[in-house]
Amino acid sequence: MNRLLAPVLGFLLLAGLGYAIYTSMNGQRALKAQTTITGLIGSEKEAFFADPRVQQALLKQDLIVKVEKAGSRQIATAFDLKKYDFAFPAGQPAADKILQGVGKRPTYVPFFTPMVIASWQPIAKILEANGVVREKDGVYYWFDLDRYFAWTQQETRWKDLKNSEAYPVNKSVLIRTTDVRKSNSAAMYLALMSYIANGQRVVASREEMDGVIPKLLPLFLRQGYTEYSSEGPLENYLSMGMGSSPLVMIYESQFIHEALKTPSGIRPDMALLYPEPGLFTRHVLVGLSENGARLGQVLSDDPELQKLATEHGFRTTDTAAFKAQAESRKLAVPAQLVQIIDPPSYETLEGMIQAIEQQMK
């Protein structure tokens, strides 16, 4: 019996050991194949990366993504980028600034979104009566930046406007933004307004810059205290209401994302105004490591992730999907924007921000 048992037992023991080693190695191999990467993102993409569906789709591509949020313009200056696999700021200029610091790296633009003004029905009515806003196709409002700019130069106040009974407030008519020194959405506002101040031309020279800066200063200085990242002003808009935030410059994606939530903070008296001309914010992923770059690739190419981006309110190359979603969820957003301008070059925008920063101290 023992003679029979010994080899069998010995064999089985070896087999068991082998099996154990095999499964263990296998487990380790599977773990190894899943790469954990860490990146810095603008706060407007936090909800996207926190979405379990997004995490699941990334896991299918063997990626576990950890994110830290920061003001898009701070990413380039306030962080040690060597510690991260990717940077994902909002806006081409912020990405360019990062690239200047880290050298040539692959970049991807998986999605983009236009700059919009979050407002309120009573405010839109007042602005309409004063010729700054008009309704089109019964849904959305176009916001005339040229006329608005003239008001900012005259320090026009809400109570001075025609038919302002619904908002008889002694505050300047001013679009609220984030801190222009820290965050992209305010820089995009600066890009738009510098185009207007420069007589409907993108600012391209030192002379033009010197010409527009004095006119642009009040747009920022008169706001007083400003928030660091694009989430702040939106949060004020949603939770403090019209009295705090009659006009707020945000990304369209932020509004759509909130509107698609259940429960949602979007109420019927809120209104989205589309500035004319408009400007797109490109969300640029800078691959700092090889795996970081792979994330950029995956976000741009994976159909599921592109679909999820649409559900988070971003626009992708698939305009049909965006339109279909807007229609099915009854969102008052235009499928296509016609009059779109480009932001000035990184150097010009940076120069203007620095000139404003000088005055903010």
Next chain:
Amino acid sequence: MNSTTTPKSKFNLFNLIVVVIIALIAWSWFGGKSNAPQPDGQNDSRALRVLAGSELKDIEPLLPQLEKDTGVRLKLVYTGTLDGAEQLAQGADYPLAWFSHAKYLELLEGARNRVVAREKIALSPVILGVNQSRAKALGWDKTAPSWSDLAARAAKGEFKFAMTNPTSSNSGFSALIALIAALSSDPENFTLTAPQQQTVQDFFKGQRLTAGSSGWLSEAFVREQASLDGLINYESVLLQLNQSGQLKEPLTLIYPREGVVTADYPLLLLDAKKRADYDKVVAWLKTPAIQQRLMKDTDRRPILPSIPLEARFGSQTLIELPFPGQRSVVDRILTSYLDEQRIPAHAYFVIDLSGSMQGERITALRQALLNLMGGDTSLSGQFSSFREREELSFLPFRNIVEPAVDFTIGSGAGKEASLAPARQFAQDLTPGGGTAIYSALAEAYHKIYVAQQQQPNRYYSVVLMTDGVNNNGMDFDDFRAFFAQLPADTRKIKTFPILFGDADTQAMQQIADMTGGKVFDGNKNLSTAFKAIRGYQ
């Protein structure tokens, strides 16, 4: 064959068990290495220290639940908003900070750079609570007054209110910013024309009670509600006062027409290494259930827009007034408040020069006084220094009360010249003799009574600094009898005793209770105690 199969299968079963056990052991041994939880400093039970505004004390009952749900224990260390900002600017070591707002902090260069992340947790506007009958009489229950309506009533003596000192407490600070923004014809620049400046002065004519903290202000209001018409505080504090059962009549909440400044309670991350814990705490605080509980238990408005406001918050549109974006503007507003707008103060310093004050004690006293005369150049030091238009009376005592020495702080260029003799006086203080506390205190109140006849529109207060026990002159009963026959207006003047050396804690508390004041401990740092009292003067 058949005879062997049965035992063999038995062995197989046995072997299978063995194999499974070995496999399990081997798997846990090999595989376990990569899977075992790493010992993680973030998961241990050491509490995270949070430098917090004292108005956040009512959050404390929620903390055990936070620890249960997230494993993160917070330990709140309380301070005033401005003090806290200064501490952080000077590098105080806290991983987290939590104030009713962080706007001023973010304007201070040294503090701003330390903030790694910030998340607003709840909202509460700084507004007025006015006794129901008074609100009705003034028609404010029907139509909300403007800030200039308030100023007009205050100037006529028809609206007497309590408000904290804007340089030491955030509720007073927010109210001052709102007032200036509301009255200015250029609210984004916070500039005032001469008539507007007059309106601000009119407003502060109604301020009959000040304090260094919002909490103490409400307590003092409860004690003095009969002689006050209302107070300025957070909406949350006023709602809690109404539920406290301590008021003779409820407060009507007044939201001034031009608007208010709202506290947004940001939780700040200062130490990037604590990010994981910070994220957990923020996520927990922003869950709908906890936001609901914050609204129910602490009367603050939720930051989550999806949570509907309960009825007691009212439904009116709250206009949020601009807040300065530059430190220089804030400093200008605070300086103007202290030097031009507030009721000028008259502070009486009753100081012990008995023999026991010799040595280190007299040095500390001289330094504390010199610090208030411009010797302390820190931010809080500047704001707590003696102000333009202020009158000072020093009553040194030993076994007898020495003649009072008076100084008036000059304005503008005259300020330095007026401080020179005061500094000399402080330098020359020399101890020796006994301790006649109550006689000295009685002398101070007598002088206040006389001064009130000539200048009823000053804010009077007494600081009593002693390092020993009364052994000359009046005793407590004599003083109580003397105090009782003073006119009501004089009895309202508060004494702020400072405990120093061998001072009698109980006797000092008696004096504070009788006069409505508050005891400060000067043993750790006498200068700090003097500085803190400035918020109450």
